[in-house]
Amino acid sequence: xxxxxxxxxxxxxxxxxxxxxxxxxxxxxxxxxxxxxxxxxxxxxxxxxxxxxxxxxxxxxxxxxxxxxxxxxxxxxxxxxxxxxxxxxxxxxxxxxxxxxxxxxxxxxxxxxxxxxxxxxxxxxxxxxxxxxxxxxxxxxxxxxxxxxxxxxxxxxxxxxxxxxxxxxxxxxxxxxxxxxxxxxxxxxxxxxxxxxxxxxxxxxxxxxxxxxxxxxxxxxxxxxxxxxxxxxxxxxxxxxxxxxxxxxxxxxxxxxxxxxxxxxxxxxxxxxxxxxxxxxxxxxxxxxxxxxxxxxxxxxxxxxxxxxxxxxxxxxxxxxxxxxxxxxxxxxxxxxxxxxxxxxxxxxxxxxxxxxxxxxxxxxxxxxxxxxxxxxx
Amino acid sequence: xxxxxxxxxxxxxxxxxxxxxxxxxxxxxxxxxxxxxxxxxxxxxxxxxxxxxxxxxxxxxxxxxxxxxxxxxxxxxxxxxxxxxxxxxxxxxxxxxxxxxxxxxxxxxxxxxxxxxxxxxxxxxxxxxxxxxxxxxxxxxxxxxxxxxxxxxxxxxxxxxxxxxxxxxxxxxxxxxxxxxxxxxxxxxxxxxxxxxxxxxxxxxxxxxxxxxxxxxxxxxxxxxxxxxxxxxxxxxxxxxxxxxxxxxxxxxxxx
Numbered sequence: 001x002x003x004x005x006x007x008x009x010x011x012x013x014x015x016x017x018x019x020x021x022x023x024x025x026x027x028x029x030x031x032x033x034x035x036x037x038x039x040x041x042x043x044x045x046x047x048x049x050x051x052x053x054x055x056x057x058x059x060x061x062x063x064x065x066x067x068x069x070x071x072x073x074x075x076x077x078x079x080x081x082x083x084x085x086x087x088x089x090x091x092x093x094x095x096x097x098x099x100x101x102x103x104x105x106x107x108x109x110x111x112x113x114x115x116x117x118x119x120x121x122x123x124x125x126x127x128x129x130x131x132x133x134x135x136x137x138x139x140x141x142x143x144x145x146x147x148x149x150x151x152x153x154x155x156x157x158x159x160x161x162x163x164x165x166x167x168x169x170x171x172x173x174x175x176x177x178x179x180x181x182x183x184x185x186x187x188x189x190x191x192x193x194x195x196x197x198x199x200x201x202x203x204x205x206x207x208x209x210x211x212x213x214x215x216x217x218x219x220x221x222x223x224x225x226x227x228x229x230x231x232x233x234x235x236x237x238x239x240x241x242x243x244x245x246x247x248x249x250x251x252x253x254x255x256x257x258x259x260x261x262x263x264x265x266x267x268x269x270x271x272x273x274x275x276x277x278x279x280x281x282x283x284x285x286x287x288x289x290x291x292x293x294x295x296x297x298x299x300x301x302x303x304x305x306x307x308x309x310x311x312x313x314x315x316x317x318x319x320x321x322x323x324x325x326x327x328x329x330x331x332x333x334x335x336x337x338x339x340x341x342x343x344x345x346x347x348x349x350x351x352x353x354x355x356x357x358x359x360x361x362x363x364x365x366x367x368x369x370x371x372x373x374x375x376x377x378x
Numbered sequence: 379x380x381x382x383x384x385x386x387x388x389x390x391x392x393x394x395x396x397x398x399x400x401x402x403x404x405x406x407x408x409x410x411x412x413x414x415x416x417x418x419x420x421x422x423x424x425x426x427x428x429x430x431x432x433x434x435x436x437x438x439x440x441x442x443x444x445x446x447x448x449x450x451x452x453x454x455x456x457x458x459x460x461x462x463x464x465x466x467x468x469x470x471x472x473x474x475x476x477x478x479x480x481x482x483x484x485x486x487x488x489x490x491x492x493x494x495x496x497x498x499x500x501x502x503x504x505x506x507x508x509x510x511x512x513x514x515x516x517x518x519x520x521x522x523x524x525x526x527x528x529x530x531x532x533x534x535x536x537x538x539x540x541x542x543x544x545x546x547x548x549x550x551x552x553x554x555x556x557x558x559x560x561x562x563x564x565x566x567x568x569x570x571x572x573x574x575x576x577x578x579x580x581x582x583x584x585x586x587x588x589x590x591x592x593x594x595x596x597x598x599x600x601x602x603x604x605x606x607x608x609x610x611x612x613x614x615x616x617x618x619x620x621x622x623x624x625x626x627x628x629x630x631x632x633x634x
Binding site: 031032035036037065068093097101103241343345346 | 457460472473474485488489490491492494495498499501502503505506517518519535536537538568569570571
């Protein structure tokens with residue numbers, strides 16, 4: 001066939017009617033895409049009490065939606081005019097179609113929506129239930145982790161290494177870049193007031209302390225929560241809704257052991273390494289700015305910085321947090337993944353919760369660490 | 379036979395190195411029910427997806443309603459797709475929506491109907507597909523396998539497609555339900571003037587519902603005839619094995 005380039009599927013004439021006193025002639029295509037809201041909501045002005053005929057002989061097309069519209073129109077005219085309305089000019093197959101669409105179950109589908117008090121209660125209950133389930137999950141994780149420690153042959157090296165690659169190596173660039181920028185910002189913001197007092201040299205302490213103690217671990221943990229924790233939730237959650245998790249259980253393989261433990265092991269290894277890397281790039285950013293703008297060069301850094309590395313050192317204070325953060329991010333990520341119910345929206349919801357909860361907990365724990373170190377005079 | 383609705387010419391489908399179809403020619407005529415059968419992995423679903431424009435072939439032509447369907451301007455392609463209904467093997471219901479919302483979704487997107495008519499049409503299709511009115515408010519995860527199929531059929535039918543593609547419509551249904559489903563498809567076909575293409579493994583469905591059957595083997599259509607003819611005089615050894623190897627007999631689970 002030629003001429004397919006343009007208007008291969010021209011829009012048919014929309015559904016309509018002509019009324020001449022006693023006959024309502026339906027025109028156009030009474031099909032689902034050609035029925036128009038405005039047209040259907042204004043039925044023709046039919047004088048009451050007169051028998052009426054709906055004539056379908058001029059219809060160009062009819063489908064079940066159109067048939068339903070005709071049935072509805074007829075019922076409406078009958079009610080309005082209180083006189084019988086006959087259907088004429090319909091082919092046998094169209095008559096069968098009209099018969100088919102008679103009788104629609106009228107039960108309005110109504111999803112029971114909880115009242116506000118009920119939803120408040122449900123939400124509160126959910127928080128508690130989620131917390132308890134998290135504790136149970138941590139318990140299971142610990143038990144099975146102990147199993148690995150007692151029988152090192154059971155450790156899944158291959159999966160663990162793959163997770164290290166995913167969570168660690170692939171995150172190097174973004175962690176390094178953000179930490180570098182944080183170093184730049186700190187040196188920038190701190191350099192100005194310090195230089196006003198001629199205390200430029202303390203930039204080294206400022207950048208070194210904040211970077212090593214707080215910023216590098218925190219930035220790394222937040223990136224990991226957003227990047228890796230969310231991935232864990234989405235991955236396990238998708239497996240949950242496609243019944244892959246159940247498939248593992250039916251094969252007598254513990255899902256936590258095969259899905260969560262390698263991730264935890266990998267994160268415990270990778271997190272400290274990433275923090276050290278973040279320390280390095282952060283300091284690099286700080287050095288760059290202080291050298292260029294405040295005349296404190298690499299030399300001063302190399303002279304003064306080693307003090308911060310001495311015991312009790314900021315370096316170790318920052319690094320001690322690594323396994324804790326790694327545990328929080330991985331356990332929450334996996335836990336939320338295993339808790340996914342429903343479908344695609346369930347995965348999205350769980351992923352949101354996973355990221356929000358792990359970042360929240362990371363910051364809370366970081367604050368607790370600060371208090372603890374303060375008390376210990378570290 | 380009516381005019382051709384779907385014409386495949388020289389279709390070639392390939393995934394990586396494995397060629398699924400090679401020079402497949404197949405024509406579907408208006409108003410018929412065509413079954414596609416073949417062994418597992420013979421590319422039945424891929425062929426169905428090719429016809430429904432869900433899978434772009436590496437080579438060959440797909441003509442739908444007489445037009446080269448692979449090279450259409452976007453607006454025409456949209457209108458063309460509205461004439462096609464595809465029922466997926468696992469239903470592919472939107473998990474975040476109830477059955478009612480699933481069925482209403484295409485209607486709300488494409489049609490401009492008064493709200494009450496829209497609701498009536500949705501409930502009508504839900505009833506036609508054999509679901510109870512109470513099921514309309516349920517979410518897909520609350521449905522059994524058979525109900526998912528019915529809900530999927532309702533959603534597929536809601537825009538009154540001209541061509542209906544069914545991927546294993548009766549798989550996983552009990553024989554009674556499957557029989558009712560077949561009858562429903564035949565009935566809807568004649569009432570709504572549908573053309574139906576279905577992939578199936580269900581021999582009962584083949585006998586009850588189809589007008590012609592295309593048999594896929596060796597990457598092409600090796601036989602195309604009414605099912606009775608295929609069973610009586612199999613034109614290809616694979617066809618003979620298919621109809622001889624009824625379950626339980628020799629065939630399906632032969633040790634390799």
